[in-house]
Amino acid sequence: MKKTIFYIFIFLFSYLSAQSQMLNKRDNNLIRQYGFSFYTVADSMSDSIRVLSYLSVPNNVLQFIKNDTKFEAGYEATLSIKEKKGSQLGRKNWVNTLVTNEYLESISKEIYTIHFAEFKVPIGNYIISAELLDKDSNESGLRFKELNLSKKSSEIELYSPFFIDYLSGKWGLNKNEIPLFQNFHTDKITRPSVFISGKVKNSPYELDVTVLNAKKKELWKKTFQSETDEGYFHQRIIIPEDVAKQGLRKRVDIVLRQEGKKKKTSVILAVSRQGISGSISDISQAIQNMRYILKDDEWKKLSKSKSDEQETLFLEYWAAKDPTPETPNNELMNEYFSRVNYSNFNFKGYSQGWKTDMGMIYILFGPPEDLEVYNDPISRVYSQRWHYYRINKFFDFVDEQGFGDYRLSTPFFRGQSW
Template identity: 30%
Template sequence: MKKFLTVFVIMILTLPVFAQVEHSGDENPIYKSFPGFSVDIASYKSDRDDKTRVDLFVQVPYQNLQFIKDPEGYRAKYSIHIKFSEKDSEKIAIESTWNETVVAKDFSATESRSNSNFSVRSFEIAPGKYAMRCEVVDRDSRKNFVIEATATVLKLSDSLSVSDILLVSSIIKDAEGEKLVPNINRRVTTDDSSLPFYLEVYSDKKRDIKLEYDIKDKEGKKVFVEIVEKEVQPGVNRIVHEIDGAKFSLGEHVLEAQLKNFELENVANVSKKFISKIAGFPDTITDIELAVDQMMYIATPSELDFITSVDDEETKLKRYRDFWKSKDPSPGTEENEVFIEYYRRIDYANSNFGNYFKGWKSDMGMVYITLGPPSAVERHPFDMGTKPYEIWEYYHINRSFTFVDNTGFGDYRLTSSPYGDWFKYSQ
């Protein structure tokens, strides 16, 4: 009996495994932002001396939710779980879960990249550094997204102090006053020249202060400086300010607010990181040099040389945009389907095929990005007498590709290089 079981197990392990690579070519590709949602926190003065009020903001794009048709239109349901743990002891300081429901009137609204649902919660917590974990779970598909980060909760005094910075995407003025729409994902575009934000200054008396606002680029160089003089009153002073005339290069920036007394002595300093992206392009494109390098499977060497032959970033961005504009199959619409699908494949390759180097540079990445998802995949991870290998079939071009893991560490290499006019980018 034992002998029979052993043979039976070996037979199972040596059978070819047939599977479909994720993101089937039959699907309508939708670019989903990573990591699936955005979260931001801001520290404000609490009524309790030993606590700080922390406002938590969560933004979930409609595209990352599963909508189900009901009598009111299309409905999506998800839960948010937040946990703050002390960095040193891992003791849980805050833990909370709540549910959200979103209703869209028509199906097109569920697919729009501009639609998101916003949530805000406030907590009282002691100042300090915390390990923050925020999880969003779609209650129908059970798909989950997680963000983990270090959260610094400020200690704010009554004498003179400043809250965290909250970036603002828009300011709505109506009969009730001003309403701020927070910029939770902390994104601006290279076309923007303004940056609105909100903060609070706390003072124990009426006094004159100065606020210095600085913007630093990804190299740490100051690209904008503004000093504003203000008279603050005792208590909470709510400040909405808009930096105007700034120029944002592609990539990460830091906005700093320095609170100074009228003798220009620094009292407090707060900062907020934000990302500048190309207008109309996915958030993942934040490095123009890398984005151009990744075009090697769709652009010719001369086209790449033309884009990279200038040092001026603005000109390089224009040439980059012009290239993708020439590939747009529906120039009259907001979406450039070729661009979106191409960089979706880049992201998928980086997530699934990376080993000794980035997935987009791997053999599997090259084939996946160029030809898209295979029609079928035959996996042989445990065949006796052979190294692990996979066979990818592409029925529409009548070709197959064999990848072998020679090292045993998941570094699959093509057994033969693809040559010929047939091996070119296709949707």
């Protein structure tokens, strides 16, 4: 087993090395990796809603051209909204040129330009699109998102909440307020505020706000009472900092109550910590996910440790395997846990995706280099063969029941019986 784990890490390192070499060449799909978000906010008009849409352009998705001692990039950005089965209702376009003196700034993911557009529309179903055109490379990206709002009449409504960040300018909320697009960082959490809006009658109403950790344990709960004579409300609720800093991922449940009626929604409060992959929401669960790569003594040490020791031991383990210790990112950890997340979303069975046979192979070896699929509905035989040419190996999976629960035809090692 130790030898197998050794080869798995060698394979992971070689995979990351190959990815790095590919990144040195400009990826044609890079232009599509811009940020695109929208948020719904209650409006003073009872039959309409405000849609706040944002397109963020990181420098690294653009092709900067060296001009004398400077680097320049030109692009065109567009945000628009249309009826799902109808015509366009709104559109906003920008033509922009970016200039920097530093090459590293021209390829930075952390430096970005945000564009904002607000659309006021009746309650209904819409498609919101964000388009980006690089004027130098002529590469373009187009992304769509759906907004579905029930036309069914209701005396009270509660729209999707979001956390507030702060950036100089006007972004559709109070001055310098902007929706938070990324996770909170532990060291920078200050008075985290969740923005809540909805439609109500002109009478008193209550908002119940509850914060739950990853194991659904209640961390904090409070009821807020208010009243309006405008038929709608905008409310900012501050989550205590000590609550926000507990763990990496929490769910904030919000319940609106008025005159015996109620509406419920929730939002995730995600926190990033230095040295921990953004794909991780709970350290104890992350340790469980590592069963495929831990030696028996490492597994025993990590899994049996006390909760207050687990994070330290977890960080020590991954620090020893960091391919670039001089940088804040641990690419090996990021790759491993992104595969865990992918497995949970894409592989199904009678257990979590990462515990399935397909999940295990994907986590250990990554996406197959070639895929053969055989489906015969008559004989009810469904199979896949995953090829990994770099290690001269393939894996056969068979779904004997036809429900998508693919099992390895030849067992591969498992850390334990699940």
